[in-house]
Amino acid sequence: MSPEAITTPVVDTAKTPPDxxxxxxxxxxxxxxxxxxxxxxxxxxxxxxxxxxxxxGTIDPFNFSMxxxxxxxxxxWVTHGTALGSLGEQIWYTLYxxxxxxxxxxxxxxxxxxxxxxxxxxxxxxxxYIKVLNSIPRxxxxxxxxxxxxxxxxxxxxxxxxxxFFPVFFNAFxxxxxxxxxxxxxxxxxxxxxxxxxxxxxxxxxxxxIFTSLHVSFGFALIGAIVGEYIGATKGIGxxxxxxQGTFNAAGVYAAMVILAVVALVAEGLLTFAERRIFRWKxxxxxx
Amino acid sequence: xxxxxxxxxxxxxxSKTFRTPSGGLHTAVRDLDLTVGRGEFVAVVxxxxxxxxxxxxxxxxxxxxxxxxxxxxxxxVRGVGDKVGFVFQQDATFPWRTVLSNxxxxxxxxxxxxxxxxxxxxxxxxxxxxxxxxDRYPHQLSGGQRKRVALAATFVNDPxxxxxxxxxxALDVQTRALxxxxxxxxxxxxxxxxxxxxxxxxxxxxxxxxxVVMTAGPATVKQDFRIDLPRPRKVESVRLEPRFIEIYRExxxxxxxxxxxxxxxxxxxxx
Ligand SMILES: Nc1ncnc2c1ncn2[C@@H]1O[C@H](COP(=O)(O)OP(=O)(O)OP(=O)(O)O)[C@@H](O)[C@H]1O
Ligand SMILES: [Mg+2]
Numbered sequence: 001m002s003p004e005a006i007t008t009p010v011v012d013t014a015k016t017p018p019d020x021x022x023x024x025x026x027x028x029x030x031x032x033x034x035x036x037x038x039x040x041x042x043x044x045x046x047x048x049x050x051x052x053x054x055x056x057g058t059i060d061p062f063n064f065s066m067x068x069x070x071x072x073x074x075x076x077w078v079t080h081g082t083a084l085g086s087l088g089e090q091i092w093y094t095l096y097x098x099x100x101x102x103x104x105x106x107x108x109x110x111x112x113x114x115x116x117x118x119x120x121x122x123x124x125x126x127x128x129y130i131k132v133l134n135s136i137p138r139x140x141x142x143x144x145x146x147x148x149x150x151x152x153x154x155x156x157x158x159x160x161x162x163x164x165f166f167p168v169f170f171n172a173f174x175x176x177x178x179x180x181x182x183x184x185x186x187x188x189x190x191x192x193x194x195x196x197x198x199x200x201x202x203x204x205x206x207x208x209x210i211f212t213s214l215h216v217s218f219g220f221a222l223i224g225a226i227v228g229e230y231i232g233a234t235k236g237i238g239x240x241x242x243x244x245q246g247t248f249n250a251a252g253v254y255a256a257m258v259i260l261a262v263v264a265l266v267a268e269g270l271l272t273f274a275e276r277r278i279f280r281w282k283x284x285x286x287x288x
Numbered sequence: 289x290x291x292x293x294x295x296x297x298x299x300x301x302x303s304k305t306f307r308t309p310s311g312g313l314h315t316a317v318r319d320l321d322l323t324v325g326r327g328e329f330v331a332v333v334x335x336x337x338x339x340x341x342x343x344x345x346x347x348x349x350x351x352x353x354x355x356x357x358x359x360x361x362x363x364x365v366r367g368v369g370d371k372v373g374f375v376f377q378q379d380a381t382f383p384w385r386t387v388l389s390n391x392x393x394x395x396x397x398x399x400x401x402x403x404x405x406x407x408x409x410x411x412x413x414x415x416x417x418x419x420x421x422x423d424r425y426p427h428q429l430s431g432g433q434r435k436r437v438a439l440a441a442t443f444v445n446d447p448x449x450x451x452x453x454x455x456x457x458a459l460d461v462q463t464r465a466l467x468x469x470x471x472x473x474x475x476x477x478x479x480x481x482x483x484x485x486x487x488x489x490x491x492x493x494x495x496x497x498x499x500v501v502m503t504a505g506p507a508t509v510k511q512d513f514r515i516d517l518p519r520p521r522k523v524e525s526v527r528l529e530p531r532f533i534e535i536y537r538e539x540x541x542x543x544x545x546x547x548x549x550x551x552x553x554x555x556x557x558x559x
Contacts, residue, residue: 185350186380188368190445191397200393204384281384283427 065250073255083243084235087259093235094225095263097153101160102221108161109168109217110210117176117206118198130169138162139227146232156233160224164217171213175206208282211275218267222260294362296449296481297324297347302356303506304342316342318506320356327479331492333543334502334510335550340485341377343507344451347483348374360449370398373447375455377485381426381437388413388422390437394445412440415470417463432459439467443474450475450482456491468495468523476520489543493535494523501542504549511542 047067053059054066061069077087084090116123116130142159149155179202187201229238237256244252304317316339324330332340345351346358349368358365360372381390388409395405413419416436426434435458442450456464472495475482486492492499496515503510515535517526526532 182376182378182380183382185345186374186376187382187393187397188350189348189372189374190394190441191370192393193397196397201382204382207384281386281425281427 062248063250065254069251070254070258073249073251074258077255082240084239090235090237090240091259091263093153094156094222094229094237094260097156097225097228097236098160098218098221100153101157101224102164102218104157105161105164105221106168106214106217109165109213110172113169113172113174113210114176114198114202114206117173118202123173130166134166134170138166139223142224142227143231146228151232151234156225156228156236156238159228160221163220163224167213167217167220168210171209172206175209176202178209179205207278211271211278214271215268218271219264222264222267226260294359295323296326296328296361297322297483298357298359299323299343299346299353300357300359302343302346302353302358304339304346304351305354315506317346317353318508320508322500322509324481324483327481328498329475329482329484329496331484331486331496331499332502333486333489333492333499333539334507335504335543335547336487338502338505338546338550339507340502341453344374344453344483344485347449348372348451350374371448373442373445373450375438375442375450375452377453377457379426379431379434379438381434381441383426386423386425387418387429387437390426391440391444394441398445408444409440412444415443416440416467432463435459436463436467446478448480450480450484452482452484454485454487457487464491465523471495472519472521472523489536489539490527491523493517493532493539494521494526499539501539501546504546504553510546511539513539513542 050064051066051068054061054064081087082090116126139159141162142155145155145158149158183201183205184197187197192200225236226238226241229236230242233239237260241253241256244250244256299320299322302317302320303315306314306316308314320343322330322343332343334340342351346353347360347365349360349365349372360369382393385393388406391409391412392402392405395408396402400408410419410422413422416439418433418436418440421429421433426437429437435455439455456467459467468491471482474480482496484492484495489499493515494517499513499515501510501513502508513535517529517531517535
């Protein structure tokens, strides 16, 4: 008898929180559905308005195209390939250039940023030069790179690198500067050499700074690759834009933009995924 | 030979002056003379902000004295050596390392093989009562648990010289008593020399061979009390001895005056 007398109230009190949790979860879900629905509605409204204005001739369909034509263009590219070859090949080409430039720019930015953040002597010497280089509008280097490195991928990689390098560099530099002095002191007393302090204290604490810049900088890498292709290339989405423009195919320009946006979003998603895995030690987040 | 007869720690006329953000100079430690013998347990008490932590950073080699000499085991201190363990006043666990990996850090930094480092770290986690928490990250621990991780991470290196800056102030009373006894046991076993900074005079007397009272900042040694309570001690029981209370009263008279000076200075600043 007595066990029952004990269990009953336990069940009773234990029942209320799950109930509340349940209703809260339901409210959260409802909110999510509502937001998604509203988002879709906004998209449909914008596309619908565009289509309508274009079809009715309020805006010039030749210049502004319309969503249905853009969609048709994408479908044609996917099914029949582009004038330059298959669509996949163009995407891959651009992605390859952007990725290569991004990796090189990030590596250079992180290494130099951490080095200058750790070695004040180096920072004092190179600091002004980096500031000057940063103030140059680097996108104008893209045509120069095409002249230097030709129509192949190298010139696009180079423009991606110069765009990626600076934000990553400044973040890594700042991250290395802002390391908790207590942690460095503790590591040194525990027996860490300067190299170990850099590798195992400075770099881990700078990673959140670095990751912030990685998000922005992948977008920059894509821009670098696209602009390079636009100026002169044999393959790639940037060339697709240039060619569509050359043949007065507005739908083609927009379709290429849509494809680019999808590529950028997928890359962003992958980066966020990697970030979650790396930052398991961070207090934020809902994980256990 | 002289290395064996020389004291564990020796500060001679040590001063430390900091440059403040406003460009002025602030002397945290002035003309400090302090000698800690081999295997000696010295507690340091003094009013807040007087320069106790600064003194420890001088001994550890993390900071250089502006004037004077600091030597450890007869050798002048040049940078951080491998003899010293330092439990910091502030939280200094590595947030991106798990508890186990935090405790392994010291041995790993010193080139101990991974398996051996892990074994030693586990043994220490066991002693501080955190064996079940080894794969947590510091942000998932309480303040007291984090402090115990820091203690384990320091002890696992078997330091000859142990600098402890208010190591137990974040702990609850029970754990504190437990850790104090643990510390005494460890110290008696290894023969390490300890400098233990605390605001708790009872704790200072219960643990130490000598209690050093610092003046209001800039810190110098005001008075040096030898604690002649018999060892081995248990911190909870030693507090109840009449001799303990006698010593307490004597030291408090000296310390209380410095605390009052510091407080009056603070009030004068506000006024
Ligand atoms: N890096 C620094 N720059 C300027 N002033 C400092 C610096 N570090 C410490 N001080 C000053 O030196 C004095 C002594 O500081 P310290 O940390 O040694 O005090 P403490 O005795 O450990 O105090 P508490 O008991 O509160 O921990 C303080 O007045 C502090 O403001
Ligand atoms: Mg202090």
